Amino acid sequence: MSTRNTISKLVTLGGLCTAVALAATGCGAGGPAPSSGGSAGSSSINVLVEAGGHAELTGVAEQCKKDTGVEANFVELPYDGMFNRLSSEFSSGNVSFDVAALDSVWLPSFKDAVQPIDELFTDDVKKDIFPALVKEANVDGHFIGLPAWTNAEIILYRKDLFEDAKNKADFQAKYGYELAAPTTWKQYQDISEFFTKDGMYGTDVKGAVETEWLAHVLQAGSPMVLDQDNNVVIDNAAHKEALDFYVSLAKSAPTGAAQVDWAAAQNLFNQGKTAMTRFWAHAYRQIPADAPVAGKVGAAAMIGGSAGVAGVPGPWYLSVPKATKNTEAAKKFVKCAYDYNSMGIDSKLGLASRISAFEKYQDQPGYESFKPLIETLNAPATATRPATAKWQQIVDTVLIPLLQKAVAGGDTSALLADAKKQVQDLLK
Amino acid sequence: MSNASLATKASPPASDISEPQPMRKRRGVNREGLEAGKRSTRTILWILLAVAMVLYGFPFLYLLFTSFKTPIDTIAVPPTILPREWTLENYTNALGRSGVLASFINSIQTAVISTVLSLVLAVPAAYGITRYKTPSGQVFIMAALVTRMVPPVAIGIPLASMMSSVGLADTPIALSIAHTTISLPLSIWLMSSFFESVPRDLEEAATVDGCSRLGALWRVVIPVVSGGIAVTAIFAFLASWNEFLFALLMTAIRSQTTPVVIANFQTQFGLDWGSMTALAAVYSIPVILLTLLLQRKIVAGMTLGAVKG
Structure with a gap:
């Protein structure tokens, strides 16, 4: 008998809950919202x-x-x-x-x-x-x-390490030029190598994202993956040069590069594990106040190759x-x-x-990343990604696997040749 | 084997009382051996249970601890389990975000409606299938299972379009119906197995006492399978509570549920682990409470299937 009573109570309660829920269903808890299907000319x-x-x-x-x-x-x-x-x-x-x-x-x-x-x-x-x-x-x-x-990728670097007198002297002695924020591929390689010691790494290599390698392709003087006539150019000399440069940094980066993505790279830098990173400019202002690197970070424009500075907006x-x-x-x-x-x-x-919006803030404290960002975005070699509806598919199925194999030691020429065929197949 | 039967087997029969001492000693050794065996079995079971608890509980505990970490602590390399510094900042950020409270209410509305719909449809369907055993019923129950094999992403977009065309876009009822499509097939299967375990004699006895078939179902069968109904309800509730894809495709301002809001802490330019884990921890509270509330019914439901036949 008591079981029956319990069931009855449960059913009643369930019924009440349903009634209340259904009554409220006319408009969800987010409140009544105008939709595009609503009245025309709504404000x-x-x-x-x-x-x-x-x-x-x-x-x-x-x-x-x-x-x-x-x-x-x-x-x-x-x-x-x-x-x-x-x-x-x-x-x-x-x-x-x-x-x-x-x-x-x-x-x-x-x-x-x-x-x-x-x-x-x-x-x-x-x-x-x-x-x-x-x-x-x-x-x-x-x-x-x-x-x-x-946004665009710029260089974020550990200002405190770069300004350290011993580091400056040691770097000068080893490489024959002054330690400063890198502007070229060679400098980036040297500085990365220099800071890879004592449990620290010079930079990161992101195998799980493609944008950075594509920026290097632009810096090497080629359009990314497709030329203006939509011909696949992923196996040209500039792509190979950029990929070889990208892979060359792996020895100065934390292991497991194939899996490193934006979040991982940002964590590594904010934790003080890497001396430099090529990263989206907004990250400069998002360094947590309690991070070991807070207040010790400098910003510089993206590095340049034979075609100069370039980034992918x-x-x-x-x-x-x-x-x-x-x-x-x-x-x-x-x-x-x-x-x-x-x-x-x-x-x-x-x-x-707007350029004017960035310029309005660029000289204010805390916005030191804006000048490098403007410089990178205004650089003549800077270009947006190819205008093809298949782009995301190309990235996910061709470019990321290509990078992951390359940073794991794959033959870059063979990988690029294979990638060309895959992209051509996708665009058919 | 029960303790009583073990004890009976281990006890010497009356005719053996006059047996020589060495034999009695051997029997005593056997009993001790049996008890030692039971102890070690129990110990192994406890260890296995502890391992299973750690495997299931650790991810949730890690989520909980992360929700109390400072921003830099949440992304520490290597990660730490316990916060180095405890803070409630993540909870303040997460709960202070606009739309969070509304999303909670939406989640509750959607899950309750979906659960009730699942039960209202699954109980009579399962009862009919198990009691009448018609060929069409058997085809139906197999067909219901087949629908589980269709990936939700394949029906999500058409379903969203259909809801939009009938004017139900961005409403909890649309999402509830979509969620019912997920939970209903398994609810029917679960309820069928529970109904199978109820002897037909019970209903026949009720019929003899003057009950109609519906009356027997309502007054006799349903109280017997109430544990099974609780299990099915929990399953249907959880399926809706945690569902993400349909919520993503079918809700906007009015009916967005919390799983979508939790996912919103991951943006293209960053991931706010602290706030995300804080909201996820809060979101798990109703489910934990519901499970505790229905704990006895759930256990009853589990054993109900075990005594079938």
Whole structure:
């Protein structure tokens, strides 16, 4: 009898819970949100951003509401899931957002799903955006995304070690020139070798990410993987030279290079295990206050090869889907993001896309990474990744395995030749 | 073998009382040997249990300790198990983030609705399959299992489009339905095995006493399999509580669940281990409480299947 009572109570409780839950289901706990499928011409828009990008645009959104009355609701998603979500919504033709922050590598994939925003790219705008980004934003003759923030790899180094008198003297004696932040491949190799001692390493080698090697390819004077006519050039001399340089650093880097990615490299540097790292510029301002290297880090522009300094920009673009019913408000928001671009610098990520925004801060204490970043992004050899919808597939299935085999001691010529065939097959 | 039966076997029969001393001594040695064997078996079992507990518990404990570490401690190379300095900063950061509370409520809503839907559909389906044993029922239960073999990523995008086209985009009910598609097949299988273990005589007796078939199910069978229902409910709840892919594809502002919010601590430019582990630790509390609350029912459910036949 008591069992029956217990069951009855459980059923009643379950029923009540369900009733409450179903009653609340009409709108989830996030509150009623306007969706793009809602009323046309709404002054409230949904902005889809990668989680790190929300903070970048928070200030912009507040200012935009004051200026234009357009209220932005942010939909935050993890980076790894964003591409799937965008693909899903764009392919269904029914989008839940009015503005999307797109990683630069996705622009070619979604070019047919987003609206041209040529009217926002005035001459003044083009002058204030890094040349490589202006070029990348233009797909098939139309501008389809306005850069909201950008990044590039620069050199972060242990200022305290570089300024140490004994290190300076020892380095001078061994290599015949003064110890300073490296500007060339040779200097980077020498300094890496010099600091690899006493349980410390000169640098890291990241086998699990491709961007750094591609920056070296640009520095060696070749376009990355594909030339402007989409011919596969991954086996040319510049790619081989860059790969050999990349692999040569492995002896001055922690073991297990094949598995080292951004997070691992950043940890190694912040823990004081490496004297230098080639890393995204934002990391300079994200060194934890309790890290052993806090206050001891210097920043310099990316190193240069025979073609000079070069980096691979990592911009995010704000695009307006064709399927949105709030085009006007969405474009107003994109314009606000440009007008108040410098507000992103005060966020946790601390980046912008306008040259003037970076320049405004470059001489302020704490923003020492901005001058090297501007120099790297403005370098003539700096270029964005090839505009092909297959790029991510090329990276995941060809470039990363290639690098991992190379840093593990593989024959670089053979690996590049094999990679060429694989890329050609993917592009067929 | 029970202790009683062992004791009976080990005790000398009455006719042996007059046996010579050496034989009795040998019997005594045998008994001691048996007890020593039992002790060592028990010790081995305890060791195995401890190893299993460490294997299962360590990842969670490491997560818990990491949530109390300082930012630099969370990424220490080599890593440390215990925090060098304890801090609540990660909890402040994680819980202070906008949308976290709403995501918790959404997770609870979604999991409760999905669990109730699974049970409401699985209990009658499983009962019908086990009691009527029709060929179509057997095909159905096999077909239900086959759906488990379809990777969720293959149906995620079409399902999201369907929900959007019927106006359920970004609602907990849409996500609950999606989660029910994951938990329902296994719920039916679980409930079938529990119903199989209930003798038909019980229902027949209830029918003789005047119950209808539905009345017998409600008043007799369901109370007997309540442990099994608890196990199935826990399974369905956990399947929804931890689900990520459908939540990622089908939710936005109104109904985003906590697994997506936890994943948001990993961005393209960094990973906030401290906040991520803090939120994950908080998110595990309801599941731990639910398991403790239903502990007795779960054990009953496990033994229910064991006495089948």
